[in-house]
Amino acid sequence: MIPNAFDYIKAGSIEEAIQLMQESDGEGKFLAGGHSLVPLMKFRLTNPGKLIDISSIQELKGIRQEGNRLIVGALTTHKQLYSDALVKENIAVLADTARTIGDMQIRNRGTVGGNLAHADSAADLPGVALALEALMEVQGEDGKEVIDIDGFFLGPLVTALPETSVLTSISFLIPPSHTKSVYLKYAHPASGYAVVGVCAIAGVGEDGRIDFVRIGINGVADVAYRATTVEQALLGELPTAESIQRAAALAAEEGEIGNDLFASEQYRRNLATVYTERALSRILL
Amino acid sequence: MTCKKNISLSVNGVTRQAEIEPRLLLAHLLRDELNLTGTHIGCDTSQCGACTVMVDGDVVKSCTVLAVQADGKEVTTVEGLGDMEQLHPIQQGFWEKHGLQCGFCTPGVMISMIGLLKENPNPTEEEIRDALEGVICRCTGYQFIVSAVQHAAQLIAEGNAVKETTMSTGEGR
Ligand SMILES: Cc1cc2nc3c(=O)[nH]c(=O)nc-3n(C[C@H](O)[C@H](O)[C@H](O)COP(=O)(O)OP(=O)(O)OC[C@H]3O[C@@H](n4cnc5c(N)ncnc54)[C@H](O)[C@@H]3O)c2cc1C
Ligand code: FES
Ligand code: FES
Numbered sequence: 001m002i003p004n005a006f007d008y009i010k011a012g013s014i015e016e017a018i019q020l021m022q023e024s025d026g027e028g029k030f031l032a033g034g035h036s037l038v039p040l041m042k043f044r045l046t047n048p049g050k051l052i053d054i055s056s057i058q059e060l061k062g063i064r065q066e067g068n069r070l071i072v073g074a075l076t077t078h079k080q081l082y083s084d085a086l087v088k089e090n091i092a093v094l095a096d097t098a099r100t101i102g103d104m105q106i107r108n109r110g111t112v113g114g115n116l117a118h119a120d121s122a123a124d125l126p127g128v129a130l131a132l133e134a135l136m137e138v139q140g141e142d143g144k145e146v147i148d149i150d151g152f153f154l155g156p157l158v159t160a161l162p163e164t165s166v167l168t169s170i171s172f173l174i175p176p177s178h179t180k181s182v183y184l185k186y187a188h189p190a191s192g193y194a195v196v197g198v199c200a201i202a203g204v205g206e207d208g209r210i211d212f213v214r215i216g217i218n219g220v221a222d223v224a225y226r227a228t229t230v231e232q233a234l235l236g237e238l239p240t241a242e243s244i245q246r247a248a249a250l251a252a253e254e255g256e257i258g259n260d261l262f263a264s265e266q267y268r269r270n271l272a273t274v275y276t277e278r279a280l281s282r283i284l285l
Numbered sequence: 286m287t288c289k290k291n292i293s294l295s296v297n298g299v300t301r302q303a304e305i306e307p308r309l310l311l312a313h314l315l316r317d318e319l320n321l322t323g324t325h326i327g328c329d330t331s332q333c334g335a336c337t338v339m340v341d342g343d344v345v346k347s348c349t350v351l352a353v354q355a356d357g358k359e360v361t362t363v364e365g366l367g368d369m370e371q372l373h374p375i376q377q378g379f380w381e382k383h384g385l386q387c388g389f390c391t392p393g394v395m396i397s398m399i400g401l402l403k404e405n406p407n408p409t410e411e412e413i414r415d416a417l418e419g420v421i422c423r424c425t426g427y428q429f430i431v432s433a434v435q436h437a438a439q440l441i442a443e444g445n446a447v448k449e450t451t452m453s454t455g456e457g458r
């Protein structure tokens with residue numbers, strides 16, 4: 001399969017990338033690892049007139065810690081993410097999740113920024129990013145801004161990222177040290193993408209009650225979402241099989257649950273509940 | 286009309302130049318322009334891994350990389366491994382342990398397994414099967430591929446051991 005013809009240009013800096021995008025009159029698309037974009041272009045599901053390659057912009061690379069957050073450059077590959085000592089030590093669930101993406105070859109090329117900017121609910125990073133209260137650091141025509149992950153995913157493959165803006169880095173919360181976390185995925189048997197993926201982070205205070213809980217769910221709904229009703233149902237509760245089951249039953253509440261040939265809406269709702277229950281049991285019981 | 290691009294890359298240690306359309310995939314550059322037909326194309330969905338090559342030491346699916354993205358990079362294909370006189374340990378492993386039947390998947394499988402062995406010189410069976418996720422073989426049922434990779438790992442370890450002893454005893458200088 002061969003994409004439609006397009007022009008290609010490499011941007012040397014973030015400013016240049018933004019300018020090239022402005023000049024492209026809506027024809028342009030940024031190219032990072034190309035592992036979501038190129039497959040779509042091969043099927044001619046998208047036909048940009050110009051690709052602006054941002055993959056060699058140094059400022060978009062690197063991982064560093066700032067207080068209780070890790071700042072991950074948008075161009076960090078999935079492989080770099082799960083191999084990085086800072087990530088493994090501080091946010092193990094982020095490393096573990098990156099390790100479940102696609103296969104070895106995909107993880108060598110695909111980037112964290114591309115994964116989130118692509119906003120495919122079946123991808124693995126959106127749920128974890130929601131649970132880790134990600135802040136999307138963006139640079140555009142009017143300078144820098146930060147977009148909260150809660151308002152970032154607007155629809156399937158649609159984000160709040162302005163068309164001429166570059167996602168420069170993503171800031172992830174380092175969960176409090178008394179918490180545990182897990183990402184559980186039921187992968188589509190053919191594609192390997194998530195039919196459901198649940199990232200749960202939770203901890204129990206000195207009084208034995210749950211005092212911290214974050215749940216991000218991808219795959220089942222058109223847009224990945226944070227399951228705040230489940231979180232609220234658990235806060236202040238004792239971590240028991242019953243309290244977890246009661247809360248997990250609310251896992252599909254906040255999502256616009258999808259429906260396709262492989263998985264009906266009812267089946268997806270059930271998957272969300274079952275995987276949320278399993279994830280919470282894994283870290284709380 | 287879109288502009289063609291001039292690119293220059295190293296393929297199996299040889300510098301190659303080409304004037305190409307940006308939409309040309311790396312797999313097609315290798316096969317159609319450079320006549321390196323050992324890199325195969327087995328699917329349209331980036332799933333089969335028959336097209337796997339190394340770019341700057343990382344294993345990637347060349348059907349999902351634009352040739353322009355490989356500009357200035359070092360590419361290794363199956364033709365760059367060994368020859369009949371001197372097989373690469375991974376080729377030796379596949380040869381001795383019957384790691385192939387029709388052979389269509391083999392170039393991509395061998396390159397991707399070099400990627401595994403670079404990271405993990407002594408993988409368990411489970412780790413080998415996990416790393417095979419990115420390739421599809423319709424013939425072997427994977428068992429002989431696993432044996433071939435284990436054998437290759439052993440050959441590489443033995444080779445390194447020989448190198449170390451010759452270095453420390455000063456033999457072969
Ligand atoms: C066979 C296969 C299997 C896969 N399996 C999985 C899986 O199991 N789980 C999973 O999560 N993913 C999977 N993926 C997707 C993979 O993770 C992608 O690499 C990733 O989603 C996109 O990253 P990229 O760098 O390749 O982005 P690209 O394809 O380069 O870009 C994707 C989109 O994001 C935009 N973009 C990229 N970077 C930026 C930026 N910095 N600023 C603004 N816009 C930007 C681009 O313009 C484009 O619209 C799979 C891909 C393939 C081919
Ligand atoms: S041809 Fe590249 S993955 Fe199938
Ligand atoms: S040997 Fe035939 S596909 Fe693998």
